[in-house]
Amino acid sequence: MSKEIIQLFPAPATPIELQGLYLSIPLVPSDWPDRPFVYSNFVASIDGRIAMSSAPPGRSRVPDTIANPRDWRLFQELAARADILLCSGNYLRELEAGTAQAELPLYNQPAHADLLGWRRAQGLPPQPDVAVFSNSLNIEIPPRWFDDGRRVFVLTTADPASPAAMRLRQTDATIQYFPGATVGGAAAIEFLASRGYRRIYSIGGPYVFHTLAAAGVLDTLFLTTVHRLVGDSAAPGILEGAALSIPLDFQLRSLYYDAHSHGGIGQTFARYDRIQR
Numbered sequence: 001m002s003k004e005i006i007q008l009f010p011a012p013a014t015p016i017e018l019q020g021l022y023l024s025i026p027l028v029p030s031d032w033p034d035r036p037f038v039y040s041n042f043v044a045s046i047d048g049r050i051a052m053s054s055a056p057p058g059r060s061r062v063p064d065t066i067a068n069p070r071d072w073r074l075f076q077e078l079a080a081r082a083d084i085l086l087c088s089g090n091y092l093r094e095l096e097a098g099t100a101q102a103e104l105p106l107y108n109q110p111a112h113a114d115l116l117g118w119r120r121a122q123g124l125p126p127q128p129d130v131a132v133f134s135n136s137l138n139i140e141i142p143p144r145w146f147d148d149g150r151r152v153f154v155l156t157t158a159d160p161a162s163p164a165a166m167r168l169r170q171t172d173a174t175i176q177y178f179p180g181a182t183v184g185g186a187a188a189i190e191f192l193a194s195r196g197y198r199r200i201y202s203i204g205g206p207y208v209f210h211t212l213a214a215a216g217v218l219d220t221l222f223l224t225t226v227h228r229l230v231g232d233s234a235a236p237g238i239l240e241g242a243a244l245s246i247p248l249d250f251q252l253r254s255l256y257y258d259a260h261s262h263g264g265i266g267q268t269f270a271r272y273d274r275i276q277r
């Protein structure tokens with residue numbers, strides 16, 4: 001990770017180390033009100049794909065044509081800043097199938113082991129907790145998550161008396177029920193705030209992201225754009241679902257150019273902060 005990136009914005013253009021970049025930035029603005037700060041991160045191609053279609057039909061996964069270790073380092077650094085991660089039920093199914101991009105626990109590769117020490121130095125537990133959005137409850141929670149000392153929440157609208165809900169209640173996870181057809185973003189964040197969470201990092205895909213965006217509770221997006229076209233109109237982008245009733249506006253907070261991904265193709269790392277109205 002020794003090759004430098006270039007900070008393009010704010011100007012002037014300045015070479016900077018990639019490793020440690022998202023550990024050192026002020027994540028939450030200093031004048032932040034007493035509510036959680038919700039952020040998310042995606043890596044996408046220039047044509048906006050965050051994954052490519054894969055078997056069986058209707059499924060997708062993040063291929064190495066998009067994913068890369070330099071972006072992955074920054075993903076891990078953002079996770080190191082978090083009290084809790086938000087993910088999808090589908091992510092747990094991908095984990096079980098061995099096709100997930102990210103594995104939890106975090107920092108289990110030597111290249112990221114320093115982040116454990118970093119969390120310790122901040123007085124944080126080794127691993128952030130996890131909240132899973134799932135209506136189907138067709139999920140298995142990896143026992144390892146509890147072994148790592150995490151608290152795990154499942155946020156769902158499923159019937160509490162359903163066999164799936166009763167099965168999950170046998171685990172150490174907290175099953176939290178919400179009314180409606182899907183879990184609302186505002187209610188979910190309010191619930192997590194009531195449990196004391198302040199830095200909430202969504203690692204979910206386009207529907208979890210839509211849940212947060214549609215409710216207006218998303219604060220910041222970190223977006224890596226790999227300088228590559230991949231096609232595949234069936235593949236997801238960062239936001240899937242109905243048109244937002246109120247578009248969300250963002251201001252560019254930072255932009256870095258990395259010339260070293262994928263053997264020199266390059267990528268940009270952008271941070272967008274939602275304009276709070």
Ligand SMILES: NC(=O)c1ccc[n+]([C@@H]2O[C@H](COP(=O)([O-])OP(=O)(O)OC[C@H]3O[C@@H](n4cnc5c(N)ncnc54)[C@H](OP(=O)(O)O)[C@@H]3O)[C@@H](O)[C@H]2O)c1
Nearest residue numbers: 042043050051060088089090134135136183205206207208
């Ligand atoms: N490139 C990247 O940075 C990046 C990042 C994340 C994901 N991805 C990829 O994108 C693709 C899609 O990801 P994904 O399926 O994990 O993400 P997703 O589209 O956000 O998640 C869909 C699943 O999450 C649950 N869900 C989402 N919103 C919900 C709500 N409001 N209430 C209740 N449940 C809700 C549902 O689970 P149930 O079906 O269990 O009800 C749903 O099936 C995958 O290929 C993934 O690998 C790429």
